[in-house]
């Protein structure tokens with residue numbers, strides 16, 4: 001199966017890029033499933049019911065989240081019934097689930113959303129939880145497992161790869177909004193530290209540059225905002241899985257409304 005994953009989709013500019021590009025990308029690369037991280041999809045903070053419906057109608061199969069999963073309160077009651085995940089290591093009293101299941105024909109894909117600790121809200125230990133969860137899934141016969149590791153620290157993401165290499169199909173990082181170029185496939189596990197945002201490329205992590213600049217110049221914080229008009233980018237990882245192993249993975253990028261192009265292929269360790 002071929003999966004397209006977009007990390008943090010930021011605000012209306014991000015949604016516009018999906019609306020313009022997704023159908024063409026799905027056809028060109030024969031994509032079976034589309035997963036996005038939607039924690040910033042509604043004006044940079046959370047995902048509303050209205051925007052989730054729009055995105056599902058554009059061809060999204062599942063949404064993951066992160067520390068901003070809770071910012072739009074209307075979504076919370078439907079997180080148990082819609083394919084909208086939040087990190088699994090939030091306390092069990094939090095709405096929704098961190099583990100989702102998708103199918104392509106007679107093949108399954110398990111999608112897991114996990115969150116790191118550094119600079120993040122207090123949550124349960126992602127590492128002990130995920131090791132036990134992967135063991136449970138394997139015992140139940142699941143082969144294809146994809147993890148969205150939502151974390152600030154590159155070391156937490158890298159350590160996750162060290163723990164799960166050969167045991168899961170793919171680990172993609174999200175949260176920093178900045179893409180990294182360390183794509184590799186090792187023992188059948190695809191890994192990238194962060195896919196990077198889809199949205200404005202000329203601000204600061206998808207937001208208007210005005211507030212972050214003022215914050216750093218004055219040490220007084222104000223709320224970040226998504227600009228109405230900006231230069232945009234779409235960044236997506238496409239990875240192909242066969243019997244639980246990743247056999248090929250590459251990144252695609254689209255600048256504004258130019259055609260999406262392959263920017264880098266994952267290095268395959270022998």
Ligand SMILES: [Fe+2]
Nearest residue numbers: 008039040175
């Ligand atoms: Fe984000």
Ligand SMILES: [Fe+2]
Nearest residue numbers: 066067068175
């Ligand atoms: Fe985040």
